Amino acid sequence: MNEALYTVNNLWILIATVLVFIMHLGFATLEAGFVQKKNTVNILFKNCMIIAIGLITYCLIGFNLMYPGGDGGGFIGFAGFGLSLPEGAAGGIEYADGAYHYYSDFIFQAMFAATCATIVSGAVAERIKLMPFLVFTILFVMISYPITGMWKWGAGWLDAMGFYDFAGSTIVHSVGGWGALAGIILLGARKGKYTKKGIKPIPGHSIPLATLGVFLLWFGWFGFNGGSVLSADPSSVGLVFVTTSLAAAAGAIGAFFVSYWMFKSHDLSMVLNGILGGLVGITAGADVVSVTSALVIGLIAGSIIPLSVVFFDRYLKLDDPVGATSVHLVCGIWGTLAVGIFGIGEFSFITQLIGVASIGLFTFIFAFGVFYVLKVTVGIRVTEEEEVKGLDLAEHDMPAYPEFESQSSPYELAIK
Amino acid sequence: MNEALYTVNNLWILIATVLVFIMHLGFATLEAGFVQKKNTVNILFKNCMIIAIGLITYCLIGFNLMYPGGDGGGFIGFAGFGLSLPEGAAGGIEYADGAYHYYSDFIFQAMFAATCATIVSGAVAERIKLMPFLVFTILFVMISYPITGMWKWGAGWLDAMGFYDFAGSTIVHSVGGWGALAGIILLGARKGKYTKKGIKPIPGHSIPLATLGVFLLWFGWFGFNGGSVLSADPSSVGLVFVTTSLAAAAGAIGAFFVSYWMFKSHDLSMVLNGILGGLVGITAGADVVSVTSALVIGLIAGSIIPLSVVFFDRYLKLDDPVGATSVHLVCGIWGTLAVGIFGIGEFSFITQLIGVASIGLFTFIFAFGVFYVLKVTVGIRVTEEEEVKGLDLAEHDMPAYPEFESQSSPYELAIK
Amino acid sequence: MNEALYTVNNLWILIATVLVFIMHLGFATLEAGFVQKKNTVNILFKNCMIIAIGLITYCLIGFNLMYPGGDGGGFIGFAGFGLSLPEGAAGGIEYADGAYHYYSDFIFQAMFAATCATIVSGAVAERIKLMPFLVFTILFVMISYPITGMWKWGAGWLDAMGFYDFAGSTIVHSVGGWGALAGIILLGARKGKYTKKGIKPIPGHSIPLATLGVFLLWFGWFGFNGGSVLSADPSSVGLVFVTTSLAAAAGAIGAFFVSYWMFKSHDLSMVLNGILGGLVGITAGADVVSVTSALVIGLIAGSIIPLSVVFFDRYLKLDDPVGATSVHLVCGIWGTLAVGIFGIGEFSFITQLIGVASIGLFTFIFAFGVFYVLKVTVGIRVTEEEEVKGLDLAEHDMPAYPEFESQSSPYELAIK
Numbered sequence A, B, C: 001m002n003e004a005l006y007t008v009n010n011l012w013i014l015i016a017t018v019l020v021f022i023m024h025l026g027f028a029t030l031e032a033g034f035v036q037k038k039n040t041v042n043i044l045f046k047n048c049m050i051i052a053i054g055l056i057t058y059c060l061i062g063f064n065l066m067y068p069g070g071d072g073g074g075f076i077g078f079a080g081f082g083l084s085l086p087e088g089a090a091g092g093i094e095y096a097d098g099a100y101h102y103y104s105d106f107i108f109q110a111m112f113a114a115t116c117a118t119i120v121s122g123a124v125a126e127r128i129k130l131m132p133f134l135v136f137t138i139l140f141v142m143i144s145y146p147i148t149g150m151w152k153w154g155a156g157w158l159d160a161m162g163f164y165d166f167a168g169s170t171i172v173h174s175v176g177g178w179g180a181l182a183g184i185i186l187l188g189a190r191k192g193k194y195t196k197k198g199i200k201p202i203p204g205h206s207i208p209l210a211t212l213g214v215f216l217l218w219f220g221w222f223g224f225n226g227g228s229v230l231s232a233d234p235s236s237v238g239l240v241f242v243t244t245s246l247a248a249a250a251g252a253i254g255a256f257f258v259s260y261w262m263f264k265s266h267d268l269s270m271v272l273n274g275i276l277g278g279l280v281g282i283t284a285g286a287d288v289v290s291v292t293s294a295l296v297i298g299l300i301a302g303s304i305i306p307l308s309v310v311f312f313d314r315y316l317k318l319d320d321p322v323g324a325t326s327v328h329l330v331c332g333i334w335g336t337l338a339v340g341i342f343g344i345g346e347f348s349f350i351t352q353l354i355g356v357a358s359i360g361l362f363t364f365i366f367a368f369g370v371f372y373v374l375k376v377t378v379g380i381r382v383t384e385e386e387e388v389k390g391l392d393l394a395e396h397d398m399p400a401y402p403e404f405e406s407q408s409s410p411y412e413l414a415i416k
Helices: A003-035 A038-068 A100-121 A132-152 A155-159 A171-189 A206-227 A234-263 A268-283 A289-316 A324-344 A349-376 A383-391 A391-396 A410-415 B003-034 B037-066 B102-123 B129-151 B157-160 B169-189 B207-229 B233-264 B268-283 B291-315 B326-341 B349-377 B382-387 B391-396 B410-415 C003-034 C037-064 C102-123 C131-153 C157-161 C168-188 C207-229 C235-261 C268-283 C293-317 C324-342 C349-377 C384-388 C389-397 C410-415
Strands: A093-094 A096-103 B092-095 B100-101 C092-095 C096-102
Touching: A003 A096, A003 A100, A003 A206, A003 A289, A003 B003, A003 B326, A003 C003, A003 C235, A038 A132, A038 A391, A038 C207, A038 C235, A038 C268, A093 A383, A093 B410, A096 C235, A100 A132, A100 A171, A100 A324, A100 C235, A132 A155, A155 A349, A155 B102, A155 B382, A155 C092, A171 A268, A171 A324, A171 A349, A171 C096, A206 A268, A206 B003, A206 B037, A234 A268, A234 A289, A234 A391, A234 B003, A234 B037, A234 B100, A234 B102, A234 C349, A268 A289, A268 A324, A268 B037, A289 A324, A289 B037, A289 C157, A289 C349, A324 A349, A324 A383, A324 B382, A349 C235, B003 B037, B003 B100, B003 B291, B003 C003, B037 B102, B037 B129, B037 B391, B100 B291, B102 B129, B102 B169, B102 B326, B129 B157, B129 B169, B129 B349, B129 C157, B157 B326, B157 B349, B169 B268, B169 B326, B169 B349, B207 B233, B207 C003, B207 C037, B207 C207, B233 B268, B233 C037, B233 C096, B233 C102, B233 C168, B268 B326, B268 C037, B268 C092, B291 B326, B291 C037, B326 B349, B382 B391, C003 C037, C003 C096, C003 C207, C037 C102, C037 C349, C096 C102, C102 C131, C102 C168, C131 C168, C131 C349, C157 C349, C168 C324, C168 C349, C207 C235, C207 C268, C235 C268, C235 C293, C268 C293, C268 C324, C324 C349, C384 C389
Parallel strands: none
Antiparallel strands: A093 A096, B092 B100, C092 C096
16 A cells, blocks of 8 residues: 555545535525525524534444445445444555545545435425424434445445446435425425415525525535545546536526526526536536536536426425425436436446435335324424424524514515 | 656645635625625626636637647647547646646636636626626636636747746736726716715625635635645645735735725725735735745735725726725736746746736727627616616516515615 | 655645634634624624734744744743745655645644634624734734743643643633633623623624534634644544544534523524534544544533533623633633543643643733733723724724614613
């Protein structure tokens, strides 16, 4: 093992960890910007707790559930509780992709784990009770995410089949999306959203905060995808940076045109979600597609966003305040299947579909089950009174902006 | 080629890319903070589209226009459309400065390209029509920036003459500044800015957002200047970090004293722009000046800011809401000339002046021409009614803060 | 000296520098979020000046006061003014911990130096006069911090005794905390805070801004602690990333439970400060404790936060708007002592206590002395009228949000 090369590869994993960490701030601000002022503290609180819960549960159980070792090809496995530094070479591990330290491996993976719960957080915002949500987060991050993650990244049965998901369009993003879908089905829409008079948009309270979130997510995605190369190999990381950036850019362009065509207006929230859609879409194949394919994948992902948002909202009447299902579930599926279309190498569309479906099925059933049990026992939805008052005062006794006029939103005044 | 050294050099280019990327968030929040509330969504929208347009056009055309290869010494050249990975050594290129991958080279340069349009965006804010601005952005980033960039960085005629511009005081910042100047001349001032009763300040709507922007820009500048070393050479990157930081700090000090002397008040917007002025000023010579010279360059740049802002506003009556011309044009010129004064090595003040003037002339004529053609054809300015209403509602049907009181600004109430 | 290894070690110091830099934005936004709207520009202004002052004074004097060289074991020393690149190997220095460049060493340390003044800034917010605060900052950063820092990091007498403080729980954080304590004792509480009717909470004006600050601080802490390894050694930096992250997470959990037990509410400001408490707590021993110990240290630190905040506020009646004394002083002491309890290796609780006490004594006396002299000469507190009006208008003639309703805060209306 060349010490300098080992050190630089390991350093890149650690720096990528830092970048993935800041995605949690990206999610927090994106979601905060897209919810009403009266639910801002609540969404920020959840995002603080999610990263704390995610790191600790992944340390105690998740990591060893996701990477059980052994012969591979399995459905489930467990390597015991907590972290245990391998012997020899000071914990430096020779993985297939290069060499890096056990601790670096753990902390990079741990930052990923909490992401899927964060995705759920945005979709169920403005009406879920805090404590049941935190219980869901613990179970989802500690058990569900690592099990399906193992199927591919832990050398499980999907990996053995040839399923490919480079950095987690399916394993991370669609998993979060399925959890979100289960949540919003069982929760129901926000009060006043779908009425006899029609569907009322409930705008988020701060577009600058949401924009900040999207840029931070893009920023962090360089670590999310770039770090998933699992080494600092110049050719691979360079390609991943190029495909990731161009897909995000193309996502913005796609959403720009399609949303203008649909709404005759330049809708910033669609462009923002278009960028995220492009990023989610390229994540499964960022290292195995050409630059041109990356542009196409991103353009399609971005174009899907306004269509999908309208589809969920108008036709399915599923209320998702931040568009998490469109961004993470729909574009996550698209990106995973796109590997079967554009991937350079031996990729099978059918295998990709099997991966998407099997992980989706497991995750949706798990999340639906947990939310259902919580619903029929402690309840998952705040009271109507609390919802009107806002979760900030109901759950936290604390407004987000104590000195700014606390009038009702224009929307609330309108529906009175 | 030592593999480990190649990997670490390449990794630094990629990490610098990530840092330069976040400068786009810095510009977005700085500009958003410095405009009125009613134009916030518009400025954020433009900044999202600029980065998307910048990356894609640079991939399609700009990169090969800026680095045409060949014998050098020329005025223009083109190496064909799109990216084409060089053969051999997996795309690893031995540049004069070290070795790094073709993809890393592209993506680092691509992040720079969009910057110049972002600079224009702030200056023309609050009154330019969206679509003409985006058309300008495409042409400016795809054609004008790469051509003048090639003159120096692409081994063109200015490079052959001995002109020096380390990371782009002229090639990036003053180019953006000249584009901004052309724009604000043709657009005219915001309604109510210059009246018979005198000049009315139109304060930005969120100083915290603007401050966030400046810190993020400084943060990103470590990649902008540090990455321009084009290797991770400890001595060079270390020096660049020191000179860059101290020039920014000295810029704050310069603006602090001069603005207090001029206004008898501690003007945060001047200190913020003083930091940026110091950063722009050191950019041309960050690797060839002493630590003491860096302090002097930054101190002068910061001191220039309040003088320049007042000069443009009061004497030229050119309306620049964010001070982009003072920061990027004036300090960009200062920084480039400063290499001829403080540069350790063979630098000629006259050659620096020729570089500044020739790039300025080309860029100003190009930008003026594009804006002029747009003005006489589709028009570049929103209607008076739209300007009063704000571009957020006029162009995007979306207020930035839907739940916060949408009263007119104090300034607007005052001029009624 | 292996060139590639030298380059990667040096690169990590530089990247860690960038991360520590952004902590200044973290402090700026945290403090801005936790103060009233009318004092926002003031706190941002101070944070801009602190980083500028910190870098320049550290360059001129501080660095050579902190690292005087020589035989070691001393109380004070000085290696002369300004930076002077060592001869040989282009300034690459073989430190005990590895090799990196002199410039990298300086700029990394310089970013640390300003931190301690930033900590003071939050505690004395909303009532201190700007100019005396800046004078205090100059003296504190230029003289006090480097002298006590030298005692350990500059191979001084505490280092010779075996005192251990990895990245500065005491040397940076408690130093800032002692300065803050001296300041708030001499300044007195904000008007209306402690009345005959009881203690009135004065909520900060923007919880999203404060949350942004905490995430940015955590982000930067990867550089603060990770960079303090002073090389990119995979095993050490990996461990530090794991212990740092888990302590922060455990800090959130500790504060969550204790604050719920105390207040029967989910208090986001406590969880935010709990995260910071966990980070401060792990800083002294991040490289010498086990993963489990890191969890315990963080959990205790987070649990201390609500207790300490209430203790300072209710029992000592010391008014600290942002909780800086609880986070940086109390958890800084806890973290330093924790090395004597949990540290793997030869650490002495008594020696840790001597370090805490001696540095605390020196710093408190220094800070108290400076503030006292300023108080009896130029005065350190704004007038009552200015305090009511807010420092933004009183000192800067500039509101933070000119277009948002500038009504008095709910709290102010209540006490009228």
